[in-house]
Amino acid sequence: MVLQSLKNCLWQSCVLRTPKACFWSTASGGLIIQSVSNDVYQNLAVEDWIHDHMDLEKQQILFLWRNSPSVVIGRHQNPWQECNLRLLRQKNIKLARRRSGGGTVYHDLGNINLTFFTTRKKYERMENLKLVVKALKALRPQLDVHVTDRYDILLDRQYKISGTAAKLGRTSAYHHCTLLCNADKFVLSSVLKSPYKGLKSNATPSVPALVKNLFEKDPSLTSEMLLDAIAKEYAGQHQIDHHITLINPADETLLPGISNKTKELQTWEWVYGKTPKFNISTCLNMAYKDSVLDAQVNMDVKHGRIEVCNIDLPEQWLPPELYSELVKSLTGSKFCPNETTTLVTTLLRVCPQDDELHSRWSLLCENMIRLM
Amino acid sequence: VCIHRVRSCSSIRFIKSKYVCVFDKSALKFSHQQRLFRTSAVSCGQIVQFKLSDIGEGITEVTVKEWYIKEGDSVSQFDSICEVQSDKASVTITSRYDGVIRKLHYSIDDIAFVGKPLVDIEIDASKGVSPEEDVVETPPMSHEEHTHQEIKGHKTLATPAVRRLAMENNIKLSEIVGTGKDNRILKEDILNYLAKQTGAILPPSPKAEIVPPLRKTEAVPAAPKDKTHKIPVPLSRPIAFSGKDKTEPVTGFQKAMVKTMSAALKIPHFGYSDEIDLTELVQLREELKPLAEIRGVKLSFMPFFIKAASLGLLQYPILNASLDENCQNVTYKASHNIGVAMDTEQGLIVPNVKNVQVCSVFDIAVELNRLQSLGSAGQLGTSDLTGGTFTLSNIGTIGGTYAKPVILPPEVAIGALGKIQVLPRFNGKGEVFKAQIMNVSWSADHRIIDGATMARFSNLWKSYLENPASMLLDLK
Numbered sequence: 001m002v003l004q005s006l007k008n009c010l011w012q013s014c015v016l017r018t019p020k021a022c023f024w025s026t027a028s029g030g031l032i033i034q035s036v037s038n039d040v041y042q043n044l045a046v047e048d049w050i051h052d053h054m055d056l057e058k059q060q061i062l063f064l065w066r067n068s069p070s071v072v073i074g075r076h077q078n079p080w081q082e083c084n085l086r087l088l089r090q091k092n093i094k095l096a097r098r099r100s101g102g103g104t105v106y107h108d109l110g111n112i113n114l115t116f117f118t119t120r121k122k123y124e125r126m127e128n129l130k131l132v133v134k135a136l137k138a139l140r141p142q143l144d145v146h147v148t149d150r151y152d153i154l155l156d157r158q159y160k161i162s163g164t165a166a167k168l169g170r171t172s173a174y175h176h177c178t179l180l181c182n183a184d185k186f187v188l189s190s191v192l193k194s195p196y197k198g199l200k201s202n203a204t205p206s207v208p209a210l211v212k213n214l215f216e217k218d219p220s221l222t223s224e225m226l227l228d229a230i231a232k233e234y235a236g237q238h239q240i241d242h243h244i245t246l247i248n249p250a251d252e253t254l255l256p257g258i259s260n261k262t263k264e265l266q267t268w269e270w271v272y273g274k275t276p277k278f279n280i281s282t283c284l285n286m287a288y289k290d291s292v293l294d295a296q297v298n299m300d301v302k303h304g305r306i307e308v309c310n311i312d313l314p315e316q317w318l319p320p321e322l323y324s325e326l327v328k329s330l331t332g333s334k335f336c337p338n339e340t341t342t343l344v345t346t347l348l349r350v351c352p353q354d355d356e357l358h359s360r361w362s363l364l365c366e367n368m369i370r371l372m
Numbered sequence: 373v374c375i376h377r378v379r380s381c382s383s384i385r386f387i388k389s390k391y392v393c394v395f396d397k398s399a400l401k402f403s404h405q406q407r408l409f410r411t412s413a414v415s416c417g418q419i420v421q422f423k424l425s426d427i428g429e430g431i432t433e434v435t436v437k438e439w440y441i442k443e444g445d446s447v448s449q450f451d452s453i454c455e456v457q458s459d460k461a462s463v464t465i466t467s468r469y470d471g472v473i474r475k476l477h478y479s480i481d482d483i484a485f486v487g488k489p490l491v492d493i494e495i496d497a498s499k500g501v502s503p504e505e506d507v508v509e510t511p512p513m514s515h516e517e518h519t520h521q522e523i524k525g526h527k528t529l530a531t532p533a534v535r536r537l538a539m540e541n542n543i544k545l546s547e548i549v550g551t552g553k554d555n556r557i558l559k560e561d562i563l564n565y566l567a568k569q570t571g572a573i574l575p576p577s578p579k580a581e582i583v584p585p586l587r588k589t590e591a592v593p594a595a596p597k598d599k600t601h602k603i604p605v606p607l608s609r610p611i612a613f614s615g616k617d618k619t620e621p622v623t624g625f626q627k628a629m630v631k632t633m634s635a636a637l638k639i640p641h642f643g644y645s646d647e648i649d650l651t652e653l654v655q656l657r658e659e660l661k662p663l664a665e666i667r668g669v670k671l672s673f674m675p676f677f678i679k680a681a682s683l684g685l686l687q688y689p690i691l692n693a694s695l696d697e698n699c700q701n702v703t704y705k706a707s708h709n710i711g712v713a714m715d716t717e718q719g720l721i722v723p724n725v726k727n728v729q730v731c732s733v734f735d736i737a738v739e740l741n742r743l744q745s746l747g748s749a750g751q752l753g754t755s756d757l758t759g760g761t762f763t764l765s766n767i768g769t770i771g772g773t774y775a776k777p778v779i780l781p782p783e784v785a786i787g788a789l790g791k792i793q794v795l796p797r798f799n800g801k802g803e804v805f806k807a808q809i810m811n812v813s814w815s816a817d818h819r820i821i822d823g824a825t826m827a828r829f830s831n832l833w834k835s836y837l838e839n840p841a842s843m844l845l846d847l848k
Contacts, residue, residue, distance in 0.1 A: 333624030
């Protein structure tokens with residue numbers, strides 16, 4: 001039945017040539033949609049699309065989505081400060097920057113995301129969270145869950161099971177939150193711990209919290225059950241059918257322009273380049289031959305690129321021309337291990353062919369790359 | 373006539389803000405006038421303080437996180453001005469007016485207050501937000517006749533636009549009779565005067581040239597919505613028109629490539645090309661592919677090309693050597709670290725397979741798989757990318773037959789492999805048969821390698837590939 005209505009509406013939208021499919025403009029005051037995709041970029045793009053294109057005056061929207069393992073940082077955060085990027089790369093966990101504020105979260109299929117779309121005037125986070133708590137209590141009356149004034153939901157007064165963030169535009173707004181059902185807590189805690197030292201930044205810091213899965217409290221609970229309970233409560237409060245419409249974030253006909261939004265969210269310029277200016281001041285301890293070499297590094301990174309770079313090396317450890325060549329090349333370059341690796345290895349081709357020199361160069365560069 | 377006047381008046385209004393800017397720049401010369409003109413600037417383009425509107429939920433202060441515009445930028449209504457954050461909510465503040473940003477009241481990370489001014493915007497006068505008055509000035513101290521204010525003891529009424537027009541045409545305002553209200557000199561008066569002087573019929577009101585930059589930005593079609601098409605740059609305003617040049621600094625990896633390639637071209641290259649019949653190798657690979665797959669490895673042609681090259685290098689070690697900077701010494705490298713050119717998003721990178729001389733074809737395939745997956749994930753390490761002694765570039769996977777590859781220093785030779793094509797060839801009996809043909813183009817350092825050496829190496833390599841069984845004889 002869901003597929004049927006989608007097809008009808010797509011046809012109608014083609015005939016009417018309206019950018020918004022009629023699918024969107026139902027007569028009722030609310031709409032519940034769920035994404036068929038687990039790609040964090042696609043799902044974030046759907047949020048952007050609804051925020052930019054939908055008229056929420058007549059109709060509010062609840063968007064349900066889940067992601068494959070990903071780390072999502074807030075709009076004004078510093079990924080180096082917030083998570084273990086090395087581990088993310090190793091484990092192929094995606095990194096995304098959302099457009100709303102707030103802190104860093106880890107998503108996997110055991111975590112559900114809820115987005116409440118309203119007009120700017122009707123933006124009300126407390127109401128939304130109370131709805132979620134009501135839904136949980138309707139499902140399992142014995143659950144001790146409540147909303148804090150920091151817009152978190154706590155289980156047993158102690159464990160955080162939900163975090164919140166919001167985005168306000170000119171006419172519309174959205175409030176989204178997570179809900180921990182059965183996420184991998186081990187991976188969560190290891191990826192959200194930053195190994196990078198010496199970072200100084202004005203980026204929004206995350207507030208770490210003790211977390212627990214609802215599944216740990218009640219193993220009979222599943223993500224599907226929770227999604228359904230929340231949809232039911234939303235439907236009740238908005239006096240609409242308890243009916244979840246599936247949408248495909250890759251559908252350009254339904255969501256014109258969505259693929260561009262998805263692409264933009266994946267660009268390096270967005271994910272890393274939007275990091276507020278920060279400074280790294282740290283000491284590299286490099287084991288060389290029989291001793292340990294200390295080199296003080298000082299770098300300013302703006303828009304994800306190295307603006308200023310200073311490395312304090314013992315005199316003549318590297319020939320001065322080579323050192324200045326390294327610094328000159330790093331300046332303006334992306335603060336990215338891959339970019340730096342290809343840069344320094346390419347530069348090595350035009351250095352004097354001396355094994356000692358090469359090993360020193362490699363040692364220094366590898367240590368620099370570890371900072372990224 | 374009435375309507376005409378209104379039109380010309382409004383067009384003159386545009387000139388005002390532009391005109392004032394001209395004078396602002398020439399402050400030194402017209403210092404006295406400038407003081408007067410500055411006061412007129414305030415009244416001609418009205419500066420409005422755009423206050424930070426209510427965020428909701430009783431929030432009184434926010435942190436400014438990013439500016440999308442800077443002082444001097446033109447904005448249209450609904451353009452994004454800045455991003456502020458308050459308690460996990462990120463808010464995009466959009467402009468209520470069309471105009472030019474004159475002042476930002478906060479810097480990044482400052483606390484901004486709801487109800488207090490966020491930016492000052494100079495409103496586009498044509499919007500009619502504020503009524504426009506023609507400027508009345510008292511005579512300046514300077515002796516500029518063109519802009520002289522006095523006619524017969526009366527002060528002359530004329531807008532700065534009109535004055536400028538007069539100045540540009542070397543007309544003394546005193547010679548013009550104003551037809552406007554209170555004998556105000558209008559633009560038409562100047563134009564008519566000019567027409568009479570030259571006997572020419574002047575082109576209709578040059579509104580086109582008067583149209584200020586502000587107008588043009590209005591014409592940008594719904595560009596703010598298309599913001600998402602662009603790759604986000606620090607200032608996310610859509611100011612580029614199509615067809616505009618874009619200059620970017622050469623940074624990072626590109627800079628390094630510039631250096632390397634410049635050094636590479638100092639090497640005297642010579643080229644040598646040939647055609648290889650891979651019919652037998654294609655068949656062999658088909659047989660071996662499933663075996664490799666069972667072992668979890670993808671087998672392409674490259675492992676064969678690489679191994680054959682290593683066997684060839686054993687006979688012609690000069691191709692696996694390095695010449696020092698002063699061309700004083702040649703170092704024959706013991707390891708055959710054969711580089712494989714890879715095309716990635718960043719550009720050309722060349723990881724190498726170490727010690728091919730002691731690797732089997734299967735070992736090479738395993739290593740290639742590893743390098744390829746690391747390469748596409750952007751995770752190659754420094755050791756993967758350094759230490760190469762000889763390079764093969766399989767440009768044929770993208771296309772092409774013959775190439776002129778550039779040697780990657782400190783190496784002395786490189787081979788470019790074209791695509792495999794099915795072509796008709798004659799066999800020993802004079803019959804035509806379907807052959808799988810691939811072209812190879814070698815480049816070598818002519819300072820230490822001569823054509824004969826390159827040709828013999830190529831022939832040996834070719835013979836191994838055309839008759840893969842012969843490789844068995846020499847495999848170590």
